[in-house]
Amino acid sequence: MKKNVAIIGGGPAAFLLAAFLDADKFSVTIYEKNKTSGRKFLVAGKGGFNLTHSEAVKELIHKYTPDDFLTNALCHFNNTDFRIWLDQIGIPTYRGSSKRVYPKKGIKPIEVLHAILQHLKEKNVILKYEHTFSDWDSCGNVIINNQSISANYTVFSLGGSSWKVTGSDGSWLDTFSKKGIKTNAFQASNCGYHINWNTNFIKKNEGAPLKNITITCNTVIQKGEAVITSYGIEGNAIYGLSPQIRKQFQVNSFASVYIDFKPSLTLENVLSKIQLSRFGTTSDILKKELKLSTPAIDLLKTYLSKETYLNTKSLAKNIKKFSLDLIRTTSLDESISTVGGIDLKALSDHFELKKIPHQFCIGEMLDWDAPTGGYLLQACASTGVYLAAYLNKIH
Structure with missing residues (x-):
């Protein structure tokens, strides 16, 4: 039966x-x-x-x-x-x-x-x-x-x-x-994260993608694309780091992640391209020599001090490891999974x-x-x- x-x-x-x-x-x-x-x-x-x-x-x-x-x-x-x-x-x-x-x-x-x-x-x-x-x-x-x-x-x-x-x-x-x-x-997973964006930065860059990047959290690296949103950031380059980001939120009021804008190049390669470039301004070097997108350049210009931005060694380090602080996840209902x-x-x-x-x-x-x-x-x-x-x- x-x-x-x-x-x-x-x-x-x-x-x-x-x-x-x-x-x-x-x-x-x-x-x-x-x-x-x-x-x-x-x-x-x-x-x-x-x-x-x-x-x-x-x-x-x-x-x-x-x-x-x-x-x-x-x-x-x-x-x-x-x-x-x-x-x-x-x-x-x-x-x-x-x-x-x-x-x-x-x-x-x-x-x-x-x-x-x-x-x-x-x-x-x-x-x-x-x-x-x-x-x-x-x-x-x-x-x-x-x-x-x-x-x-x-x-x-x-x-x-x-x-x-x-x-x-x-x-x-x-x-x-x-x-x-x-x-x-x-808890939310595969979700967007809130960031306290600079007002001028987000007015210019809301909806813009950051393509061909990697984002690192707690030694875990995720390759892909992220989108700058009015509230923060979302996309497959951040979604896969949900477990690591949650661990940071459990002990802190924020979570730190690091963007590599040129994962195809080593730090030495990036520094060499900046130092040997024939272009006159830092923005031109980033755009024409390193092929960084406008949103990526704006992130560097907005969040780095003038001294850091104009110093080739510190700029190169930030291109390879740009710190970004996340303050919270989007809501459960907005997340792809939980x-x-x-x-x-x-x-x-x-x-x-x-x-x-x-x-x-x-x-x-x-x-x-x-x-x-x-x-x-x-x-x-x-x-x-x-x-x-x-x-x-x-x-």
Whole structure:
């Protein structure tokens, strides 16, 4: 006789769990509180639909914080496995120049979602919309739409606390805490950061990009692009440093990061180009010799003293290591993802809640972190498939 699996939440982790559960062993129902499923999945796709990242698995694992919790799941269902499965359901992929993996050109996020949902339909997975989890009854069964739901296995895939418009509001956190399950408060990740900009500087440079830079925090270096905003800075060159920046905020009222405006050159190369340049003014040397952008030059001119700016050695050092102080993150709702949620120590190696047998948590509701670029979606998929393999094995 088939066992019943109740999956609460209709996102990527839930989809992959349902897709890989053995249909001969389990009857699967997904309960989604929205009128449709995959809303955050679609919103994420608007900014460049990274399905996963193509780097070697050994490197992939170390992009996560902590870098050991997801190892088994990522090795069991890695980025290559994910691409193979997507191709099998009619979504061919390709690797971009950044090593990020995208659906084949012309395939929209909604088409990817429809392909996944069609696959689940073919496996007789039932999706019930406008069904909201609120608590547990006295017998430990989950309560959905004020009714107790009895299942052999219950899996929570409730997401984090960013982009509340998609339903990912983290409202479940207190319910789990009251149940005695250890949770951690949500914090913004892959987000923008506030800076006390000079008024004249921001009037000239709001919205301008800083391209081909690296930003360093606590010895961790992130390469990419950042955008100067009215409130501070955002972009992939800062997003990937979220764990390191949070550590500084825990002990200080600010976090210090360092911009390298010319990561392709050594300090000696930069100094030599300045000293040997045929251009007469410092601004011309920076613009024409070193090819620095106007926003980068304005940053140096605005925040360095006149003496530092005109001294070739100190200027070269600041081009390679320009200090910038961040004062706080943007709000949870403005962040791409969040950390916090279910404390990892509350789970077994197979994501089972230690306090409630046969009930599991997967995906972004767990307290792990990852940069943008396909890593978030890959981990959600991997946790779902890994749990499916475990359930398939024990039955």
